[in-house]
Amino acid sequence: MAPTPPSSARAPPTVDLTQSDSNSDDWDDVPLDVVAPAAPDDAGSEMDDVDVDGAHNAYAELYDAVPDAGVSTTQESTPAPSLQITFAQPPAKAKRTSTVTTTPRDRKNRLLVHQVHTLAILAATRVRNRWCNDQTLRDTLQDMVPSLLLHKLQAIHPRLEPERRERVRMFESFMTELVSWWHARFHVHARMAAAAAWRQPSQDLWQPAPAPAHTWIDGWCVETPLEREQRHKRETRSKSHTQEVAIFPTGEHASVPTYLRLLPPPEAAASPKQLCAAARRRLGSRETKAILFCALCRSLGIPARLVVSVQVVPSAASKGPARPPPRLSSPSDEEDEMYIEPVDDKAPPTVWVEVYSRPYQHWITVDPVRGFIKPTGVRHMEPLPSQRQNKLLYIAAFEEDGYARDVTARYTRTLHTRIARLRPSVRGQPWWASVAQALHRPQKLDRDAIEDVELEDQTRREPMPTSVGAFKDHPVYVLERHLLRDQVVHPPHRVGTFQGEPVYLRVNVIKLLSARQWYNVGRVVKADEVPLKWARQRVYTTMSKRLEEQTRATSGDEAMEGLFADFQTQLYVPPAVHNGYVPRNAFGNVDLFVPSMLPAGGTHIRHPLAARAAKQLGVSYADAVVGFEFRRFKSLPKMAGVVVPTESAELVQTAVAELEESEARNEAAKAQRRALKNWSRLLTALVVSKRVQDEYGAAPPSAVPTSEERAPQLSTEKRQLCAPEPAPEPTPEPIAETPVPSSEPAEQPARVRGPIVSLEEMVAAEARASSSPVHDTPSPAAPKRRRIVIKRSTPTARRSARFASRERPSYDESDE
Known part of the structure; x- marks a missing residue:
């Protein structure tokens, strides 16, 4: 497809379609002079001089065969000069295989490219549809119409011709003459049409082997990394910019990407002003010819649609062999020429027009490229399956107000047989349906409803598949x-x-459903009904599998179950509540899969406290089974409330409300007790922490012994005795001091501050405190004190103590 020039995103113009949205002809309110007649000399019907300016056309060297002024206007298109086709000869060893190895990531990327490409083409068509509403372009095209055709258009009016059938004939005759005049007036240049064609994209970029340099692919040119770097340097100096893209080939292994640069547009038709110039030159591509004819019909007051057949890259990899890609000659090679695959003039176009006939109340297909008008597009606009350039997949018709409709069913007879299989689906849903819904007008007009019926009728008349x-x-x-x-x-x-x-x-x-499945939806099979079909019984649980194996071992056949249709069943009527007693099934419950299974005279209360309330009141009740859930090959019922007699339902609901209040009060009381208990624990912890801090305090950083000073200075026996036990040692309790009586008073040594971890550390700390004199005068010897460490006895500690008493040497407290 030809590259699409960028354009500003503007809202589509609002057009009043009241005149075309009526079941009648709606010509009474249209004035007779709605179209201004042309000049009487019919100067517009003559052939103007054609001028192709090379400054405005980047492909001017390709258009060397421009028709002269004396060329007859009855030709199909301007004859093109002979094409010189040059194919690149690939190396003998580098053969391109027909099978393409794609990974899941490649398939995902292809789907994404397919969607983005489709939306880009629709956006480009919507921009060109808005160009057709340009007033300057309309005035230019209207001035070209001969006055004879304008008078014929004015004559198609209910006031002048009250017979509707005659108006239908007159309108078709006028459109036939208008299409013939435009087809003879506007010429399609062969090379310009080939370079700017909206056709099926090339498959060369999707092959595993990269395309060679200087290859022309759909308006893009392949260049080497060195040429790309040199072009960047030139563009930096000239402050210009060329659009480019880098594409990595498919496959599991990453390789050098293929660098593509966008060639200059082959046709200067990127704005309404350039379309006016093309209309005056009467020369352009097939797409320009169709766009200008759509603008011409709108300038004459005829509702017209711009129809596009989206030529998008397929979402699935192609299986056919790859053809040699075209080559673009380098500046140093003067013998080669750029090869552009020509367009078949007899093949259906990808852009055409639909006009609305007010007398006929239908849309009519108009092909301004080939110059004919048909009431329907089937068999005329559908390409053959063998054509590579044109693939019918999506067809959208853009109206004057900017909205579009999906009209694919009007132009194909294989919508569900072939085309629907080519369209991708996202998460099991058709992707194109959501796109068409977004393009459609929010409110439906009367003519839209008529068109929907017509498209549905054509879909039903689709022929039978052939495979x-x-x-x-x-x-x-x-x-x-x-x-x-x-x-x-x-x-x-x-x-x-x-x-x-x-x-x-x-x-x-x-x-069809089995009797068990029909019961789950509240229906039962009628008496004496024969199953329409027998199928193998489905097993979901371990018990059903055992029964199936038992049946197979007994009879040797598979367990079968009969399937019934809806007309073979009737509504299930459960037993009614009698004398305040709720009937139950074999399991003591009530099956309530659907609301119709509720027993007559009963009420379903869906509340978890309903059973408790009914039991306290002594009301008859039964648990309601609303379904089943399967977990670990077991079928577990799902309960939801109870069923009680209707006369006791209000009393039970009142009791449920009281139970809710009681439960709320109990929960509040529990929360308060938990809070008070937590506060008590917190205050106790604070008191204990305060007492420990007051009693022992926190030693200054300089007074805290280091790890070297804490090293035990005990004997080998003490070290073995104090070895760590297998279980973690619990936190020691506060140490109780028992002073030894002495005959003479002595000064008490300074209290050891800091956390006491074990007896050894305490002894070492007291030894250091006693060895360092506090005063200059020596202090008398302090009496010996016996310190006892109280530990909590645990099973692990008891086993460790028994083991130490048997194998370790005895420990004498006098060693301290």
Whole structure:
């Protein structure tokens, strides 16, 4: 497809469609002089001189065969000079295989590129549709119309011709003459049409092998990294910018990307002003010819649509062999020329026009490129499946107000057979349906409703598929082999045969359920009903699997169950509540899968405290089973409230409310008790912490012994005795001091400050405190004190103590 020039995103103009939205002709309110007649000399019908300016056309060297002024206007298109085609000869060893190895990431990228490409083409068409509303362009095109055609258009009016059938004939005759005049007036240059064609994108970029340098692919040129760097230097000096893109080839292994630069536009038609210039020159591409004809019809007051067949890169990898890519000659090579694949003039275009006939109340297909008008586009606008340049996938028609409609069903007879399979789906949902809904007008006009009926009718008239795979998931036809386990054709009226197999309509396919499944939806099978189909019984739980194995071992056959249709069932009526007693099933519950299964005279109360309230009041009740859930191959019922008699329902609900208040008070009391208990713990911890700080205090940083000073100075026996036990040692309790009586008073040594971890550290700290004199005069010897460390006895500690008493040497307290 030709590159799309950037354009500002503006809101579509608002057009009053009141005149075209009516079941009648709506010509009474249209004045007779709605179209100004042209000059009487009919100067616009003559052939103007054609001038192709090379300064305004980057491909001016390609347009060396411009028609002269004396060329007859009855030709199909301007004859093009002979093309010199040069294919690059690939190396003998570097053969491109037909199979393309793609990874899941490549498939995801292809889908994303497919979606983005589709939206980009629709956006470009919407911009060109807005250009058709330009007033200057309309005035320019209206001045070119001969006065004879304008008088014929004015004559199609209910006041002048009251017969509707005659007005329909006059309108079709006028459109035929207008299309013939425009087809003869505007010429399509072969090379310009080939360079600017909206056609199927090339598949060369999706092959695993990168494209060679100087290859022209859809308006892009492949360049080497060195040429790309040199171009960047030139653009930096000239302060210019060329659009470029880097594409990595598909496959698991990363390689050098393919660098592409955008070539200059082959046709100067990127604005309404340039479209006016193309209309005066009467020369351009096929797409420009269709766009200008759409603007011409709107300038004459005829509702017209700009229709585009989106030529988008396929979402799936191609399986065919890759063709040699075209080469673009380098500046040093004067023999080669750029090869542009020509466009078949007889092939259907990708852009055309639809006009609305007010007398006929239908949209009519107009092909201004090939110069004919048809009431419908089927068999005329659909390309052949063998064409590579044109693939019919999405067709959108843009109206004057900027909205669009999906009209694919009007131009194909294989919408569900072939085209629907080519469209990708996202998460199982058709992606194009959401895009078409976003493009559609929010409010539906009367003519839109008529068109919907027409498109649906054409969809129903789709011919029968020609392959077995096309029948699968077909919305109209179905084969019996493609039916699911719970599907059957009823009534079995066949509409044809395919390879000796009967073909049925999809609308006659109904869904079947077993008696157990019908009971789960509140229906039961009628008496003396014969199953329409027998199928293998489905097993979900361990118990059902055991029963199936038992049946197979007993009879040797598979466990089968009968399937019934909806018309073979009736509504399930449960037993009614009698004398205040709620009937129950074999498990003491009430099956309440659907609301219709509620017993007569009963009320369902969905509250977790309803059973407790009914039990306290002595009211008859039964738990309600609303479904089943399967966990670990077990079927577990889901309970939701109880069923009570209707006369006791109000009393039970009142009791439920009282229980709720009681539960709320209990929860508040529990929360208060937990808070008071937590506060008590906090205050106790604070008191204990305060007493420990007051009693022992915190030693200054300089007084805290280091790890070297804490090293035990005990004997080998003490070290073995004080070795760490396997279990973690609990935090010691406060130490109780027992003074030893002495005959003479002595000065008490300074209290050891700091945390006391073990007996050894305490002894070492007292030794250091006693060895360092506080006063100059020696202090008398302090009496010995016996310190006892109280530890909590645990099973681990007791086992460690027994083990130490058997194997370790005895410990004498006098060693201290």
